[in-house]
Amino acid sequence: MWRRVTSLSPVISTSKPTSLDQAAFGFKIWRSSFSTETPTLVKDGPTSFKERNLFITFVLGGPGSGKGTQCQKIVETFGFKHLSAGELLRREIESNSEQWSQMLNTIKEGRIVPSEVTVKLIQQEMESSDSNKFLIDGFPRTEENRIAFEKFTGLEPNVVLFFDCPEEEMVKRVLNRNEGRVDDNIDTVKKRLKVFEILNLPVIDYYSKRGKLHKINAVGTEDEIFEKVRPIFSTCGMMSPYFTF
Numbered sequence: 348m349w350r351r352v353t354s355l356s357p358v359i360s361t362s363k364p365t366s367l368d369q370a371a372f373g374f375k376i377w378r379s380s381f382s383t384e385t386p387t388l389v390k391d392g393p394t395s396f397k398e399r400n401l402f403i404t405f406v407l408g409g410p411g412s413g414k415g416t417q418c419q420k421i422v423e424t425f426g427f428k429h430l431s432a433g434e435l436l437r438r439e440i441e442s443n444s445e446q447w448s449q450m451l452n453t454i455k456e457g458r459i460v461p462s463e464v465t466v467k468l469i470q471q472e473m474e475s476s477d478s479n480k481f482l483i484d485g486f487p488r489t490e491e492n493r494i495a496f497e498k499f500t501g502l503e504p505n506v507v508l509f510f511d512c513p514e515e516e517m518v519k520r521v522l523n524r525n526e527g528r529v530d531d532n533i534d535t536v537k538k539r540l541k542v543f544e545i546l547n548l549p550v551i552d553y554y555s556k557r558g559k560l561h562k563i564n565a566v567g568t569e570d571e572i573f574e575k576v577r578p579i580f581s582t583c584g585m586m587s588p589y590f591t592f
């Protein structure tokens with residue numbers, strides 16, 4: 348029986364990850380083999396980030412909730428630079444980077460890659476882009492991700508979108524996606540849903556408490572959902588792709 352994830356409170360109140368959860372989702376495995384030396388990451392981020400007056404949107408939601416689809420529409424309408432954390436990791440795997448096999452296994456298991464890796468990839472993309480509006484899709488996945496991003500970039504999101512979708516619908520969408528992703532199979536999807544519930548819902552709860560969260564019912568056609576997204580950015584005055592801060 349699939350369950351809708353709208354009612355966050357019961358999950359959140361009991362969902363603080365224990366060391367057992369973290370081991371179960373592979374944190375310990377990575378920690379033991381991943382170097383903590385991250386020379387390109389500087390606490391508080393590059394000075395240029397502060398000078399650029401960036402507008403950051405985090406885009407959250409379970410697997411298949413439609414984050415990537417809606418990001419495309421936001422880019423077309425409001426001219427953001429779209430950075431999908433999952434896509435950056437998949438690209439890194441394809442480029443045969445030093446840790447590709449660990450990353451691939453982690454993704455196949457629906458676990459979370461260490462923050463140092465993901466934050467570094469996102470930060471590099473932000474540094475090399477001349478945009479000042481970023482949609483960061485599928486990140487932060489954990490409270491640890493969130494804290495690492497803040498620490499290493501010195502940035503916080505202006506807006507956080509949460510695409511709220513029933514599990515049954517998410518599973519259906521993922522299994523129909525047909526893009527050849529190694530994690531688009533029923534076993535991995537079940538694990539990803541569990542990881543989402545245990546590790547990502549607390550991040551969503553954090554931003555809800557800080558008044559930054561926009562929860563969007565992600566059931567309906569792609570266009571219907573975008574019509575709920577549009578006013579969030581229109582009311583920021585971000586009506587055209589040429590909007591600047």
Ligand SMILES: Nc1ncnc2c1ncn2[C@@H]1O[C@H](COP(=O)(O)OP(=O)(O)OP(=O)(O)O)[C@@H](O)[C@H]1O
Pocket residue numbers: 408409410411412413414415416417433485520521523524525565566567568569572
């Ligand atoms: N509103 C919708 N109704 C039906 N199908 C949709 C809708 N939005 C997206 N889809 C389809 O569902 C699949 C998953 O969408 P998408 O890739 O945008 O999700 P996602 O949240 O980015 O997932 P993931 O976290 O796995 O990357 C895609 O095949 C997409 O075309």
Ligand SMILES: O=c1ccn([C@@H]2O[C@H](COP(=O)(O)O)[C@@H](O)[C@H]2O)c(=O)[nH]1
Pocket residue numbers: 410431432433434436453454455457458459460461465484485486487488492530539
């Ligand atoms: O911040 C992140 C983002 C993603 N991952 C891993 O990648 C897959 C796929 O991510 P999508 O956002 O669904 O494309 C995800 O299940 C994780 O295994 C990550 O570790 N950290």
Ligand SMILES: [Mg+2]
Pocket residue numbers: 414415431433485
């Ligand atoms: Mg996606």
